[in-house]
Amino acid sequence: xxxxxxxxxxxxxxxxxxxxxxxxxxxxxxxxxxxxxxxxxxxxxxxxxxxxxxxxxxxxxxxxxxxxxxxxxxxxxxxxxxxxxxxxxxxxxxxxxxxxxxxxxxxxxxxxxxxxxxxxxxxxxxxxxxxxxxxxxxxxxxxxxxxxxxxxxxxxxxxxxxxxxxxxxxxxxxxxxxxxxxxxxxxxxxxxxxxxxxxxxxxxxxxxxxxxxxxxxxxxxxxxxxxxxxxxxxxxxxxxxxxxxxxxxxx
Amino acid sequence: xxxxxxxxxxxxxxxxxxxxxxxxxxxxxxxxxxxxxxxxxxxxxxxxxxxxxxxxxxxxxxxxxxxxxxxxxxxxxxxxxxxxxxxxxxxxxxxxxxxxxxxxxxxxxxxxxxxxxxxxxxxxxxxxxxxxxxxxxxxxxxxxxxxxxxxxxxxxxxxxxxxxxxxxxxxxxxxxxxxxxxxxxxxxxxxxxxxxxxxxxxxxxxxxxxxxxxxxxx
Numbered sequence: 001x002x003x004x005x006x007x008x009x010x011x012x013x014x015x016x017x018x019x020x021x022x023x024x025x026x027x028x029x030x031x032x033x034x035x036x037x038x039x040x041x042x043x044x045x046x047x048x049x050x051x052x053x054x055x056x057x058x059x060x061x062x063x064x065x066x067x068x069x070x071x072x073x074x075x076x077x078x079x080x081x082x083x084x085x086x087x088x089x090x091x092x093x094x095x096x097x098x099x100x101x102x103x104x105x106x107x108x109x110x111x112x113x114x115x116x117x118x119x120x121x122x123x124x125x126x127x128x129x130x131x132x133x134x135x136x137x138x139x140x141x142x143x144x145x146x147x148x149x150x151x152x153x154x155x156x157x158x159x160x161x162x163x164x165x166x167x168x169x170x171x172x173x174x175x176x177x178x179x180x181x182x183x184x185x186x187x188x189x190x191x192x193x194x195x196x197x198x199x200x201x202x203x204x205x206x207x208x209x210x211x212x213x214x215x216x217x218x219x220x221x222x223x224x225x226x227x228x229x230x231x232x233x234x235x236x237x238x239x240x241x242x243x244x245x246x247x248x249x250x251x
Numbered sequence: 252x253x254x255x256x257x258x259x260x261x262x263x264x265x266x267x268x269x270x271x272x273x274x275x276x277x278x279x280x281x282x283x284x285x286x287x288x289x290x291x292x293x294x295x296x297x298x299x300x301x302x303x304x305x306x307x308x309x310x311x312x313x314x315x316x317x318x319x320x321x322x323x324x325x326x327x328x329x330x331x332x333x334x335x336x337x338x339x340x341x342x343x344x345x346x347x348x349x350x351x352x353x354x355x356x357x358x359x360x361x362x363x364x365x366x367x368x369x370x371x372x373x374x375x376x377x378x379x380x381x382x383x384x385x386x387x388x389x390x391x392x393x394x395x396x397x398x399x400x401x402x403x404x405x406x407x408x409x410x411x412x413x414x415x416x417x418x419x420x421x422x423x424x425x426x427x428x429x430x431x432x433x434x435x436x437x438x439x440x441x442x443x444x445x446x447x448x449x450x451x452x453x454x455x456x457x458x459x460x461x462x463x464x465x466x467x468x469x
Binding site for chain 2: 100102103106107109110113114117155156157158160161181183186187188189190210211212213214219225232234237238239241245247249250251
């Protein structure tokens with residue numbers, strides 16, 4: 001038993017020596033560690049240094065000047081801090097530099113979650129167009145052959161459902177504006193306006209569309225429902241209107 | 252004590268952030284709907300949300316009707332029918348159907364595809380997305396291939412390891428054949444003969460009564 005105690009003392013001495021060699025450790029933290037080690041060795045349980053509610057409190061100096069003011073965690077500082085009743089708020093380490101471990105973890109988690117939520121709530125900018133289908137080529141015929149998958153998630157299904165770039169083309173030289181509406185843009189014409197080629201008068205736009213079967217139509221001048229002359233058509237059973245159909249996917 | 256306060260603070264932050272995100276998503280989804288349509292479909296959307304169904308397609312269906320100047324009552328009926336189809340699709344493709352798959356499956360159900368076929372497709376398709384296979388099935392039916400025939404062939408293709416590009420190639424070939432005047436079911440027969448031999452599990456199954464049975468080396 002005596003051998004064990006001697007071994008323990010030797011170990012503590014070595015730990016203290018090691019701690020003393022560390023240059024910039026705050027004296028307060030060192031003192032607390034030493035006080036606990038000492039109390040544990042004597043079997044006294046928790047040290048009477050500090051209260052129960054600050055078990056996980058760590059003190060950090062805020063600036064290098066403050067750290068230099070305490071160049072070493074030497075014996076004087078240790079003695080001063082380990083004496084019962086020593087105030088942890090005294091000296092140059094004031095309360096504004098205190099942060100607890102659960103608080104730090106909590107703040108980090110909250111910041112991460114807020115980041116994810118904000119990222120999800122804010123619509124992303126569409127990525128740069130990769131490739132396009134030739135004007136007036138049949139939709140289903142050319143889909144996928146000249147498109148690239150942008151990997152959006154790690155899982156197989158998410159990867160297979162990553163959006164592809166699809167070009168919509170309408171030859172309408174007299175139109176003032178052309179938009180495409182479909183299930184891929186929630187039938188919102190304001191989302192996808194086609195651009196007019198000044199030389200040919202052909203309207204076109206590149207749109208991110210997820211693989212699968214999609215129905216759509218063009219809105220010419222904001223009101224005229226126009227089907228894609230190059231795509232197959234289907235009749236919608238819910239509203240009874242005709243729509244253009246395309247199957248999007250990698251070929 | 253301080254830790255308790257901070258934990259409480261984090262909880263409040265989290266709750267507020269969730270609320271803001273939900274409101275923002277809801278506002279974004281319902282954007283563009285007039286107040287009468289939004290009010291008419293609100294209970295259907297809430298019910299779908301409570302059942303953890305995606306609500307974006309419901310708003311989209313309402314907007315589709317609005318773009319076509321359909322009366323609100325008809326829009327409401329269409330959204331309700333879509334919610335029912337999505338519910339049925341969700342059950343058939345359980346447990347983890349993606350929104351794309353649900354949209355495709357709801358369309359397929361509208362075309363007359365039974366839920367049983369969707370279940371068989373999920374079983375045969377494994378982890379892969381069914382959005383394209385289901386879409387092609389719907390399109391084959393729209394072209395005039397009988398539902399039972401199209402369903403059976405699409406499930407068989409999935410079982411043989413067909414992937415999205417095989418289905419797209421099949422649909423495109425049938426489309427061209429039909430445009431050329433061939434009957435849809437006849438075209439399907441013809442084109443399957445060109446696709447099936449190239450599928451991974453077709454060649455492995457050649458000459459075996461049971462494809463999964465090990466073959467003793469000779």
